Amino acid sequence: MLRSLLRVMVVTCCSAAAARADDSAKDLLAGDRPIEQVVDHYVDAALKAANVRPAPQADDATIMRRLSLDLVGHIPALSETADFLAASATDKKVKLVDRLLAAPSFARHQAQEFFTFLQASDDPRRAARRTPLFEYLLAGFRENRGWDRMFRDMMLPDEKDKAMRGAGEFLKSRVRDTNRLTIDASVVFLGVNVSCAQCHDHPHVSAWTQDHFYGMKSFFARSFDSGGFVAERDFGFVKYIPNKGKEKVAPVMFLTGKALDVPGLKEPSKEERKKEQERLDQGKKKKTPPAPPQFSLRAKLVETALAPGENDFFARSIVNRVWHRLFGRGLVMPLDQMHIENQASHPQLLQWLARDLVAHKYDLKRLIRGLVLSNAYARGSRWESGDMPPEQLFAVSRLRALTPMQMAVSLKVATTDPMSLTADGKELDKRLEGIERSSEGRASLFTQPGDNFQVSVSEALLFTNNSNLQRELLEGGGTLVTRLKQEPDNARRSDLAVRTVLSRPARAEEIQAISDYLQRRGDRVEAACQQIVWALLTSAEFRFNH
Amino acid sequence: MPASSPRNLRSVRDINRRDILFSVARLPNSDTLIVGSSDNKVHELNAGQNNPPDRELADHGRYVTSVRLVGTRTVVSGGYDGRLIWWDRERGEVIRTVAAHTRWVRQLAVSPDGTKLASVADDMVCRIWNATTGERIRELRGHAARTPTNFGSMLYACVFSADGRKLATGDRVGRVIIWNVEDGRQLGAVDAPTLYTWDGVQRIRSIGGVRGLAFNPDGTQIAVGGVGQIGNVDALQGPSRVEVFNWARAERLFFFTGQQGIVNRLVWHPANEWLCAIGGGSNGLVMFHDPARRASIHQGNIPMHVHDVAFNEDHTRLYAVGHQKISVMDLRA
Amino acid sequence: MRKRFCGSGEHVISRRGFLGTMAAGGVAACADMTAIQALAAPEISAELRRNQKRCILLWLAGGASQLETWDPKPGAVTGGPFQAIQTSVPGIHISELMPRMARRLKDTAIIRSLNTRNADHNSAAEMMMRGRPREAGLNYPDLGAVLSRELGQESSPVPDYVAFYFATEGRNMAPSNPGFLGARHGAMDLYTSMIPENIRRNGISEQDHIERADLRGTLSRGFERGRSSLTIDSHSHAYSRVRGLMSSEALFDIGREPQRIRDMYGPTLFGQQTLAARRLVEAGVPFVRVGRAWWDSHGHNFETHQEMVPELDQVMCTLLDDLEQRGLLESTLVITLAEFGRTPNINSQLGRDHFASAWSCSLSGCGIRGGSVYGRSDATGQRVADGEINAARLFATIYRALGINHRKNYHVGARPIPLTDPGTEPIREVLA
Structure with missing residues (x-):
């Protein structure tokens, strides 16, 4: 051996x-600055140096979905999205983050x-x-x-x-x-x-x-x-x-x-x-x-x-991992090559975050809160102006495939009758925990995504033809499909389906396409509703945290 | 008062060897054994001594699976070469060689009067020979060549009844056929499917088979030995097992099991005092069972996996042969 | 067409196979065409035969004994009961349990000198499916995934990697694994049914099935605009292959073969799956693994092999005959391989145990010098006496036989990962 x-x-x-960074502490931003500001300070500086203008901030619905997936592990229930979109307070995002961090599902x-x-x-x-x-x-x-x-x-x-x-x-x-x-x-x-x-x-x-x-x-x-x-x-x-x-x-x-x-x-x-x-x-x-x-x-x-002086490896490594999870890419890549010849994309930021983590007793919740409150985290994931800038600039939000558990729980949340998932704190969490518990088996159908993850044909075939999955998600009482069936108007049906599955209001062309589809199947409303929900669940938009 | 008492079973002598012995025949009123070996030869040795000199006799060029005495001078051996060899053990000369089977010979049996020899092989045929002249008397065909899942079957065991009029043969899937020696008719058949494990789920292959056969003294019952159902067919990890049938009615009368391993040989005491089963897994096993009371008399160990056994005239001593060892044991009352 | 493969220039050339060029005419046209139809057109068929290489691995899981197959030692104390028989090539003998292969050794090279130093089922199986031992932090793809990548056609309607493994023992020890090549090159695994899972339409009309997929595409495309990555591309690509794969269901149906052919392969599961494998490679599937388990004969080794080797002999010989008659043998490599062999020593249960120090495998057909033997074990089979090779050299040989550069690198991030370690040479003696 x-x-x-x-x-x-x-x-x-x-x-x-040794990974000991040479950046000496005195060059770093002050330790009492909020994490989110420090993140944006360093990320923006690098963008400026590269002369890249980042993608605009994502809209509220996208942010709500992203935070929900990252902090509590599943897409938001329809009522949660609706509440968030309706709220007008300027600090509504901070409130949302704090609510999610306090939820039992966060742990x-x-x-x-x-x-x-x-x-x-x-x-x-x-x-x-x-x-x-x-x-x-x-x-x-x-x-x-x-x-x-x-x-x-x-x-x-x-x-x-x-x-x-x-x-x-x-x-x-x-x-x-x-x-x-x-x-x-x-x-x-x-x-x-x-x-x-x-x-x-x-x-x-x-x-x-x-x-x-x-x-x-x-x-x-x-x-x-x-x-x-x-x-x-x-x-x-x-x-x-x-x-x-x-x-x-x-x-x-x-x-x-x-x-x-x-x-x-x-x-x-x-x-x-x-x-x-x-x-x-x-x-x-x-x-x-x-x-x-x-x-x-x-x-x-x-x-x-x-030990002080030796703890860089330990602190930087966990910071990099948490960052990687929330941004889809580490400050150092790959995650297991954090040595001195493999520079971080933002060395000072990494150093500052590591120092901050040590100073705050390795409080991961604090770190996560800071990262998700940054503008860098909240950018849109679409890039339409020419070539995509280098990933390490974090100019545009990176798509992240849902993990098996995120996928399994979100599928159930998306296909449950939205009126049965009300936003009443404790009650909702209880229901969600029940869904989580019943989702382990379903989670085993999916692959844990790594870097450069690819969706398999087996997964596409599973969604396309597997009768068990169809039964679990689209048939029986208490489902989104049942609710849609009761709604007589095709346009409203389309909008409800999009809001529930994709966690955002439907666009006009989507309502048009879905309504047309339903229209042609007036003789088989239930099947038609199942099919539109299926088409939304299997869209790329659902598969990713975007 | 019976001469033998299995409860007193004790070791007399172990003779270590480098080869694997598959078969043993004993010269009457002596400790002289003729053994068939994995070194492709037949050996003769005196098991009454420690470290006995070894006399090499016939060479089959392949594993020798069975040796039997005809009278005191003639030995017949069979092996994986498909041949039977008759030879004169005193002169050490081959008398005749017969290409007896197209596949591997598994076992030989000599009729109690010494006139007939039966051989079984994986060509699934039992042949009866004139034990003296080597002339083929007849063929007994009836065992299926393929298993139910379409693999080649094997025919392992044959034994004459005490009156010499019946012959039993046993195959891999647990089928035992009783033949009328005189005219080759099938008199009956019994099945012991428990002795054959087909694992179609985990490992997609089989293990087991009928290895030991013995008639009771009056020939109405047949004992069938092997290994019970096995969970993991990678090894002999099932209970050693013997089933006893009234073959005419094809009715199982009783069965008994012992430690992990396979029963390779059965010997039924001529006065019905016991039925002996012998075999092994990683180690050797021996069981003595009282067929009248249907109760165990003794179950014990032998220091090696045993392939065959011979008893002396009054059944107070046994000579077990197997994996790299000969074990001589006493069971005097 | 969007570039989905990150390989080097040579790689792009190697995949410019016939279906690839045809697919340039439109993915949709290709996806709706059944592979059977593709084969029906003689000119396409001929083109396929010339250009596309493929591979069938007969995976003898649990460890078949070299002494009862390719490297008999009759007469040796370790030899066991079976005889060696003369093959069609003077001087080469194999076990008497393989009479058919003895008669048709002309396309087969036997390798008798594997020393792979690992006799643990799990990790040895991983190694022999990858050509290298496990390395922490590197999820290396198995042979099927590499060949899917190297020989597969981007928009092929047929799967690129099919793996049969019905026995439950050993199935999880080395499951098919695309590793860092990603799910695009993952296996279509068949564990319980001869027809792949989820390949049949279920409770929905053909019309709705098609239109539902169209609606999915419409909704998804809106999202994909301005978002491009290997990952998101794989999503649409996976769904675009669904209809094509569904149309390949017939390939798995050996009921469509003439009874005469089915009889040749025999009625066993292994025979049936190998026949399905032939149907698949014939239709352009680059790699099929047929797992025949479970050879782990710790007890009654000889009877186990007496049961299983004749089946292997029949199935393998039939496969080679059948491929040859279809003109496919020169483009199809057939491998028999296990995770290791079995000990020359015979244990007290007449079994043989795990053994990786001197064991055998065989390569037949495409790129192979048939009727040859490479390497030698010693008189009792305990050690390699001549021509020792490891897993890496075997894999280099397999890659060369299939026309793949064994020195080529994949890249994981910036890290180059060679197909075989630097300095690894294929066995020239067995290559045609």
């Missing part, structure tokens, strides 16, 4: 340096999103099923736990505490393969892929050495599976044969190059070994989690990753 990995490293290791949606990325599974089909890790994340987002705390919980799970059991899943599912654990933990929490194989054509990053990989691996080298629990030894180290030279013991070294002086980097004596075995066996016998070691390397990793 080690050997084969080494071979890869020898041939193709690309290097990557559920964040938990879902983080669950998906923590699974970091190559198999999109696996991501849909919720596990105890989801429950852990949900509890975390409900009480707005800091991301540093969640990181600590996941790296040092207290498996005795039932409520914390889900936090251990990240380690537990990877601990049997230390290389994978090292790589995944670095990618997920620190934004750096230390495996780095296959980068033969990549620009070389001089500061990165094999010690960086094996150094990171050392933090996990003492962790292992002990009767279904994650245990850690007091001894153990990583040896490897570098490109040049003889086999050596890897230093315990963080990505920044900070090497730690730790005990136990030698073969333990017989007695020490025996003592340790006793400690581990005790837990095994009682089927309880083993007692922690006297000196935990994993705890050392957490401590180092969060």
Whole structure:
């Protein structure tokens, strides 16, 4: 295993340096400025420098839909859109954002999103099923736990505490393969892929050495599976044969190059070994989690990753991820290549946001609020004046395919009788939670979108011909179709259908096209209503967060 | 007071080997065994000794699946080459070679009076031979060549009744046919489909089959051995299983199961004291069952997967052969 | 036509196949034409045959034994009970369980020297479907997706990648996966029915089905104006292919084959699916995988192979005959491959276990020097004695046989990802 990995490293290791930005703090905007203003300051500056005029702000209906999808995970109910469009207060967007951030579905949606990325599974089909890790994340987002705390919980799970059991899943599912654990933990929490194989054509990053990989691996080298629990030894180290030279013991070294002086980097004596075995066996016998070691390397990793001066990787990585989710593109791309040779599109902005996040105890809700209140977030997604400007300018809002859960829940929201989803806060949320719960199966029909996601023909065929999906969405009582059937006027039918499914008023030409379609099917009103709803659900406009 | 008592089963001697032994015949009133091996040869050795010298006899060029004695001097062996070889064990000379089957020979049986030899092979035919002259007496055809799902079937087992007038043959899908030796008529048939697992969902293939057959002393019942239904056909992960039928009425009288594995051989005590089933999975298994009371007498282990077994005259000692080992065990009262 | 493929110049050339040029006349015309009709016109058929390469992978999931198929060791302590038989090529012997293939080895190259170092079903299957081990952070496409991309026609009415896998065991170990090539190159997976899911119109009239799709297009187009990306283009493209794919339903219907042909393939599921595979490649589908599971014979290895190898022998031999008679064999590569082979050692249940150190596969037809053997395992089959190759070299060979440059790069973001690692050479000896 080690050997084969080494071979890869020898041939193709690309290097990557520490991500520490050189931008010194004194050049950054003041720390007390609101996040949204800082975002626009830096983004606008880059636009100006590139001489690009950004797309205008999106209209209210689009903003409402975008915020709803991003913050609570589904399209708004008809009544919510109507309320928002009717409101005239100048701060109605801020009020809406705060209402959505306070909704119980906010925590559920964040938990879902983080669950998906923590699974970091190559198999999109696996991501849909919720596990105890989801429950852990949900509890975390409900009480707005800091991301540093969640990181600590996941790296040092207290498996005795039932409520914390889900936090251990990240380690537990990877601990049997230390290389994978090292790589995944670095990618997920620190934004750096230390495996780095296959980068033969990549620009070389001089500061990165094999010690960086094996150094990171050392933090996990003492962790292992002990009767279904994650245990850690007091001894153990990583040896490897570098490109040049003889086999050596890897230093315990963080990505920044900070090497730690730790005990136990030698073969333990017989007695020490025996003592340790006793400690581990005790837990095994009682089927309880083993007692922690006297000196935990994993705890050392957490401590180092969060230490002032070392925490850039951790803070910048999560900022970049959240930004990527809301803007459809990271400030650094790809998300797992946050090293110094791969500059952020807006380095100072990233630095400011990371600093702000640390200063505010890794409060993700605060970060999200700031980002969605920016003008950069609220731009229109259409670009009609010549060539599309480079993506990294954020001049135009990027289309984002709905995630499986967003899709599954939104399909149900869009096809439920809109009069049954009233905007009365608690009641509505209860109904929506019910829809969410019943949507997991439907979510598994869809693929988790990545960068450059493509819609499959299978999905088009599914929508076109699958009778189960048709039954779930378009047939029976309590559906939008039933409501449309009761409406005698074709124009009003058309408008109601568009408002409910696409979350905006219908345009004249749409009303015309849909009415004509209905008109020609006067002899089969129900089928005709089903067909127009189908045509709206399968339009690109519904498929994307735009 | 019976001479044998399975409850007292204990190991006398294990003889380790590098090959896999599929069949054993024992020279009367001795510890001398003739065994058929995965090294393609027939060997003779004295199982009364530790580390006995090994005398190499016939060579089939392929796995030898069955060896049987005709009298004390003549041995007949059959193997994956489709041939039967008669040879004189004292002189170590081949008497005759017969191209007996077009497919792989699975088992031989000699009639109690020593005059007839039966052979079964995967060409799905049972042939009866004059055990002395090697002349073919007749062919018994009746087992389907294909399984119900259109794969090639296999014909594993044959056994004579104590009076030598009936012969039973058993195939992969669990069918057992009882033949009249005299004229080759089918006297009856029973089915033990539980012994054949066709997995059409998970793995789309099969495992199992009738491996052991034994008539009861009066010939009215037939015991059929193999492995019960298996969830995962990748391995022998089902219960070892024996079903006993009144074959004339095609009625199952009782069945018993044991530890994981397959029953490869059945021996019915001539005085009806017990029915012995022997076989294995990763390890060896042995079961002694009281057919009168329909109750288990003893179930135990043998240190290797067993393919065949021979008993001494009073059934107080057994000689099991199988995966890289010969195991000699005592069951004296 | 809008450029949907981000490949290099050579890539554009390679996909300028016949249907591609025809599609330039209009996607709609193409989508409404059934592939069967396409084949009915002799000049089109001939053109297809000349230009389009395709591939059928007979995937022997669970790990078929090399010793009971392509690399018998009769007489060796590890050899098992079966004999080796002389093939139509002097000096080459294969297992007696494959008499038909022994007689028609002229189009087949046997490779006996795979050492792939991974004997775990999951990760080995991933590797042998991709030609490389899993790498963190890189979702590499499998062979079907790569061939869909390299050999598929942009507006083809037929699917580009079809995968049959009816057994439930092993299905999720290495599901078809388009990886970073995206869903456009994903498989049409058949798990339970010989007819693809959702390919039949359901509870709606033909007229409404067409007009409903038109309304969808009208509503969607308004939105697509001023919004262009790989992702949104894939959406309209996926829907534009629906009617064409629905018209290809007949390709999956082996009931349309003469009884004589069906009999040749035999009545088993594997036979039927391989016949469907032939119908599909004949109509221009570039890649079909027929999963035959599950060969994992930890117990009773010999009887398992006695049951399954003759089926493989019949089906494979029939497929090659059938392709040859249709003039398709020189443009169709047929691969038999598993995730690994089986141990020479025979365990106590007469089984063989997982083994990746010296095992075999075969390549037949398109671009292959038939009647050849490459590589050698030692006398007992424990090690490769000569010509050791890994998954990457096998894949380089497959790509070369299909006329694809194995050195070509894909790009994930700015990162170039080569089809096979730099320095990987195809096996010249088995290439025609």
